[in-house]
Amino acid sequence: EVQLVESGGGLVKPGGSLRLSCAASGFTFSSYSMNWVRQAPGKGLEWVSSISSSSSYIYYADSVKGRFTISRDNAKNSLYLQMNSLRAEDTAVYYCARDRVVTPGFFDYWGQGTLVTVSS
């Protein structure tokens, strides 16, 4: 059974940093691209970032480019999102999601999400 479990969310002040993790199990993690998708409270879904299976290809939404860094450790079956220079508008539930195909955006499995709150 595919499982994705996010962690690392919490309350952080504007300008602060946070590192999210996603632990994967039930599939060959090193064979799949992975993504972060977020959802602000009461709002819709927004893709944040994607990383290919070998980390060769990395993409970001314009809203986080230069502030967020996606990475992965295939030996640990883990996905990460380093978030710096956080803003109030980054407040959201952050989901990790597996990509079924090579091109980013076919999200076939999702974690339960971790809440990031940016507030003073």
Next chain:
Amino acid sequence: DIQMTQSPSSLSASVGDRVTITCQASQDISNYLNWYQQKPGKAPKLLIYDASNLETGVPSRFSGSGSGTDFTFTISSLQPEDIATYYCQQYDNLPPRFGPGTKVDIK
């Protein structure tokens, strides 16, 4: 960037009713269109992929159609457990983008 629109933004229907949601892309995305269901407090779940293919394990009352810029999602007979928000999403081009969602509830 490709923009996605959905209509209606919300609807209320009776158990057993046929429910239809439309989704439009701002440019041709072929069939690179997925539909997700999100129940309150839960993660989204993939229901339909490539516009018309039912994900494994998803009940057959859910279906999708369309290609190019215009797509339709249908629940043939609404059930109480279908109360959720439904999102279309294109993955033809970066960035992958979701529609604004359609909230479905029971009348």
